[in-house]
Amino acid sequence: MNNPKSTGSGGVPVVKTDASAGKFWVPKGLSKDQLEKTRFEVWLEPLEDMWEEQKKKEVCQTFHEALSSMDRRVHHSFVLDLVDHSRDLRKRKPDTLAFLILREFDTMLSVKKMTEEELTRILTPELRMQAFHLAASAHSNVFDILSKLYYLQGPDNSFLVSRVRVMLARQQFKEAATCVTKVNLHNCFSLEDICLPLIFQDKANMVERYVQGFPELQEALVRQLDVFCEQGYDINAYLSEMTISVPGVRVEKLRRRHMTKLILRLVKMFKLDMSICPNTAKSKDLGAIKYLIHKRYIEESMAQDVWEELIVSTIGDNKSVQVGFIDQLVWYNDIPAAARWARHYEIDVNQLPEAVFEELQRSDASNAACEEQDVGENWDEELPDAPTVDYYPLSLPGERIILVSTATGIQQCLADITSKQNPMVGIDMEWRPSFSPTQKSKVALCQIATHETAYLLDMTALWVSETKDIVKDFFQQLLQSEEILKLGFEISGDYKMLGQSFPELQEVLKGEKRTVDLNGLGKQILKEIPRSGNSRIGSHGLTDLVHYCFGKYLDKRDRISDWERRPLRQAQMTYAALDAFCLLEVYAYLKEKVSYHGLQINMEQCNSSKTNKKSKSKAKPKLSKSPKKKPSFSEALNQPPPPPISAGQLAVVCDNMLQGLGRHLRSCGVDVKVLDNDDEHDEALQISLKEGRAILTAGQPYIQLKSKVDDGKIMCVQTQKKAKNQVQDVLDFFNVTVTPADIFSRCQLCNGNVYAKVTNPEMRQLWLHKQTLLGKSRHADKDDDKDVCGNFEDVMITGDDDYEDEEDELRYMRPTKQSSDSGKTSSATDQAQGVASQPIIVGNPYGYLTSHASNQDRSTTVADSSSDFDPTSVCTGTAFEASAGASQYMDRSPASYTEGALDFSNVKVGKSVDFQVDLVPEGILDVVDHFFCCTTCGKVYWEGKHFAKVCNQFAHVLDRGEDRQGKLDDGAVTA
Template sequence: MQQIITNLEHMWTDDTRKDKSNRDIAQYLSNMLFRSCNPFALVLFLIDKAKDTHTAKTTTLSFFMMKEFDKWCKMNNSKLDIEKLISKDIQMKIYDICTRNHMTMFDMAVRCFHLCYHGNDHFLPRIRKFIENKKFKEAAHCAGKLGLQHHFDMSEIVLPLILQDKVNLLEVYVSGFPEHQEMLVRYLDHLCDRETDLDLVQSSIPKVSGVKMDKFQRKPLSKLAVRLLKLYKIPQDMCPNISNVRGLGALRYLLHKRFIEKGMGAGSWEEMVRGAVGDNDFMKEQLVEQLALYNELEEAAKWASVYNLSDSVIPEAVCSVRDDLISNKANNSENNISMQQDSACGDTEEDWENSCYTEAEINLSYYQLNLPLENIEIVDTLEKYDSCMTRLTQPGSVVGIDSEWRPAFCGQIQKVALLQLAVKDRVFLLDLVSLDKLFTEKMWQEFAQSFFCSSDVLKLGYGIESDLKMILRTFPCIKENMLGVKRIINLELLAKKFVLKDISPVFDEDDDSDKVRKPDGAAVDDDNSDSTGFSATAEKGLSEVVRKCFGKPLNKSEQMSDWERRPLRVQQIRYAALDAYVLLELYEVLLQLSKQQNSNIDMEPMISMKWLKPSKNEKRRAKQRGDHKQKAPKKLPARQTPVSGEPSSPKSLRVVVDTMLSGLGKQLRSCGVDVYIVEPYADHDRAVQISRKENRIVLTSGLPYDMIVGQVGYEMCYNVMCDTAKDQVIEVLNHFNIRVQQHDIFSRCQVCNGDVYLTIPSKDMELLAQRKVQMISGQSSNSSDQTVHEKVQLPELVTDLPKNSELETKFAEYGIDWTTVTVLGNGASIQTETVIQSIFSKVDTFYCCATCGKVFWEGTHFDRVCEQFSHVLGTQAKGPTVYEKLNENFS
């Protein structure tokens, strides 16, 4: 074994090695592991004896060996007798090596040497040693990875980390262990209790250094607890103190929406308040108190009566108003009689009621539904559903789509409650709360397939991706069906392609149509009407687009409603129907604009498929919860069978690769394959567009394959399995049965995918280089020969330049404009600046890409590339060089 580590260290430090990727070292180590009777003991010895093990960096040989061993174990674990090969002594030694010198290797050591198992208590003394030495970070990391949290009290590891504000380590500490996640959140809930003395808690652990008391306060602790509560999906009733904090935040938000933004109707306000308060006595009292702070004393008194709160728990001012309301109620009939008598006598007292806006007057300021209420049908039975689907799936139908769900407060789970589907003469409101009780998973799958995946129905949405994502979250059983969605347009993106700010309202209105009128007839300009909340400048999203197209915005006061409450109010029904129906009208306007502007904009653009993928935050949270599993080995899809028959040439293969596989794309170009590499940061649907437009096969990997194959079909999509570009090239060429010959190497430009080269003798390329320097230096083509010679240091044989007319004629034959040093036709600049001066005397011929102007020449680089692709080259005898072949093709 000593000889093995000697060889490895010699290879690691050998600067003369050509293979800088360390594949040769990895191969040598793999061979030694296969030969060893106990690979675990071998790796332990190698890491222990490596000279750089004490250096805790990822650039060391010891880290490289552990990383390669981790890969080796994943491939060969099923073939190894773990119980016989890994003893407790081996486990303790690798633990000591990693925790003493190289913590960066600890996670891999836990996986490779199977350190996390029931009965691994022999590691406890080591972890307690960390605690004694006040190394709480290391103690938390080791205890968490080894699953030994239950042996430690909260005050031993959790509390010190909180005091030191190292809360990110808490997530590592409980990752993958739900019971400890719950214990952690409950402990934080205990710290948030008003009865808990935080100073006393902190002083109980004097050994903790670096305490940050500003973080050990109820507000930051409650924020941390709320985040973890949501992260670990823990029911809020387990944490009453945290629940009160979150509930109060939700209540304050509702108060702001109602009384500051004035963006909630009375019905929505009442529903949402009841949902946020629930049966929590603390929240009932807080509601009344917060309303009093807003000086809404009558509203506060009303809710105090609704919840039957005693005078001792509500503000004194609210008590007084409540008493007045009770006494006034008894005198209502007498007051009404008195008001009638005053009116008959001509009393001129101001009528405050008539000075307020009526519902009808408010509606005049908003765009209204152009459909009778009886044409809106709530679909809540199987019979109504069948009738609805018969109408919606008629070929040629255009359907507006929107969905509603209840706003989430205090950790409530959000689900789509209503799905609005509008056609020209009718709006169907699918009551998903009721239908979910009647439907099976198969019925939901059939609905997704027949509606969302129908190519006969055009579907319109505004910000539709968020609706689809929420529908998928509500009904995860339809995910596979939703991979094949067709003809769905996001009007939000389509509307941005038109200059909507210059559009006059489509519907003719009176001069005062954009003004709010008071009962006395005085017109108030819309932009100055702050008190009504009708200001056009406050509109956004769909409401703003509707205002620009139709002159009035949408009334969004019902947006924050309890959409799971049944029956729905009439205001909710109108609001929901309009949000879907207006999309049909908006699309008609955009079609008219397209015709008026003679636009070539695609009026049925594909939507992005990002909604099918979990977001970065969702992935991160899954990882923090410990929900992520070790990636299963990639399996070849059932319909992804290799191409059989006679081998084909690289020129016969036309592909498009997404940005994840750009390295593979460049390698394939080097082999002569026609490759379109999608622009950086473009969505996967861009690859689908290119595939359809240019008839190219999509090369992708992982989850995007499932999304893309549903749109282009199995024949036009391939799921790449390998990880490295070199292995991916072999995989793709073998799958499509492509035979690469030597003349295929470099037959395409790696930069631009061009397959036409201009052949230029060395002397003439030197002239072009000289001309390029003249242009850069600002000198004319008639500059003195000596001056040019000094600037570019060219040999004497080219210092006597022919006349411009002769040069222009000569280089035109090559396909080059001498005056501008560009390719004739497309104007691409010839990149002579990339050619080193010494190369001119060593190379006879240069080759210039006719598409991008990149300059190539055959030399050692060509030999290296041929050697690099020796694994895919055909066995036929060496033919003409790549550039000779290209020259033949071009001429």
């Protein structure tokens, strides 16, 4: 039989003697180069044939026979040629012939090891460069094994830098980063070479992997990113000056807000010091200040003394934040308070706004000295106090609340506890809230309550070198005692915080015994108790359990306060004592219930130590095993689904993937908070637990969050549905009844539901006066110039909607051209007054906010061109006539209205909020009698065709609501 032939290098024939066995006869007399090339060509074809036939065993056998037939000094070059010419090397899949060959070669070398001297002679720079070139274009697993076999990670691999430079010149930043990471060439490249281009392309995850294990590089990166966050820094100028142009720059991701989040993530990930990023720290501290100001001036949900404590502790000695705080007070139009705080912080008058400087000049020396002497006085007496509520009281007399700050005191506390028969204590802990990454909180107060006394352990004073050992011994004897029963509510979180605050106590906490968590015990007991009366238990919190047991809620107004400040206020001490003491009373109540109903329940079965031991196993996540669902309080009472509720009674938080749904629910009158695009999904959980809102989410976030909230407080939305159908699913899930009066009862911009009624003459006066105030914004940096809503709730909607007439719904309307007279008046007044105003956007004739932008993004000014706006096409027609006028419809709405909330001189509404009258087209003033302005953000609404359109879009929901209207009228639901 004739043997098949193939042609080798230079046309030299190669005769196959036994192709199936992989044996070949190679003619003699060939040069070295011809011989090496002929070898891989002869062996590659049969190897690929066997690979295609999925004969991996035969491939390995043939490959080893090939290596055994040649000198080991050419093995590395032979293998590299086989890999280089294999057809599937660059297919970017893990299972390839190239990878199999390399793996078998690695196995052989591990058995027949070469000396370092041999490898040095064999692995020339040229051969290693060839291996690096192949690795850069292959799958990751091929790169790894090539790097190992050809010593690409060795200390003498700097010659590979030239190849990476070629990639950078070709703008292949991602590939370059992978290569540098694989072979450890980080020291050969600057931040501007690889890291920053990837950041500009929004590939932060790759940058995190790139700098992993290089602390100096991590710090340098964070410092440079922080420079980009400096006030007034021009990132576009930096991009234009880079030596290598970067394609695909994500400019929207380079704003200060996004950059700050990235910096904080890197700082947390690599455990860096916040001092290396001062601009970011200042930004977050100012964000905390804005939050506190919002809580005080807008929500009015924080007592003045508590607020002042938090302001002082948050600002500290940071002069730049102090100046920013003064600016924020001016922004809220509280000039007197700004002047008083300016005196307290001794701000340089050259850094103060002119209005504050003038206020300081008007104040007399005696008042200034008094205000500078005591910042804690009430500076805002004109603000009304919160209404009196009948909270659950502390039954201990004041003299039985003992603050422990000495070694003697803590020893007396332990002696008192251990001297009692069957000792039992309630334990709770407090720490200062942290509003920014520059604040590091730790346990400041540990409350230990017996039936006669509440001991408040001042951990700040006790945890010093003189008493540290005594405190450690106290916790060891208390927590590890078999005789003392410890009660807490979600106490595992307190124990965790205690261990983080004082690491020397972590060993003590590992041995804690007889600790009962009343959260789990309460749910277990209530599950067995037959339903009684109309009692309903809230979804979470000790205050809900106390209310179920005793009919009153706990007073939580002092919960968010500065627990590290000394001396503690009496209100703080009472709050702290009650939080621990009420645990004893709740336990006694639950124990009585168990006895009364004859339940077979172990009152000590819900202890935190078991929970802690389970949580240590990180290899077995909770979701892998379908864990047993914890019953909620409502489940525990075996209650049927709740009766229908009105739209205004439902409060939800929407994940950032459901922003469109959130906006449309708000259109139906639902109280909705929406996460921002960059917020983590866990943020929804925090808002839910803090404000009692239900969570709307989907996909993996739903799986992650479901186990952390009670049933009925979270819904998995079907994202494949249109928003219109999603709305109905949500209303069905929560049993919500919607009436036409609920439509637009909430502000689309900020979720507020308090409006100021404005008549047409008043609107004309405000509109004309606002034209004289346009064009002089005192905040030049648009990235920081945020309105009330943008600062805190950040519910601006982005993305597309699923509604059928979305194009009509999101259509912009140009306002009418201003008359030349009004323009002259505005210019003259501007020069005379120099009053600041906000940038504006084009409004919508339907009274519906169509621009998905917050105030800081408003760059479009009033159009100075002719308009095709026809006011009669907006506010006339059957829908408007059928409504019998805006005032009648709004009077039926569940929204609240306020009279006398307008500031005509400054064009503001509510508590010094800019009245957005400049967004109202001039032609609307001729056809609308009444307007409604949101007192939270200043957005102006009026009734037009859009109300009818939304009613039509939600007709299926409104019809459903009307069917249930009888139930509402019968008293089943109250607003």
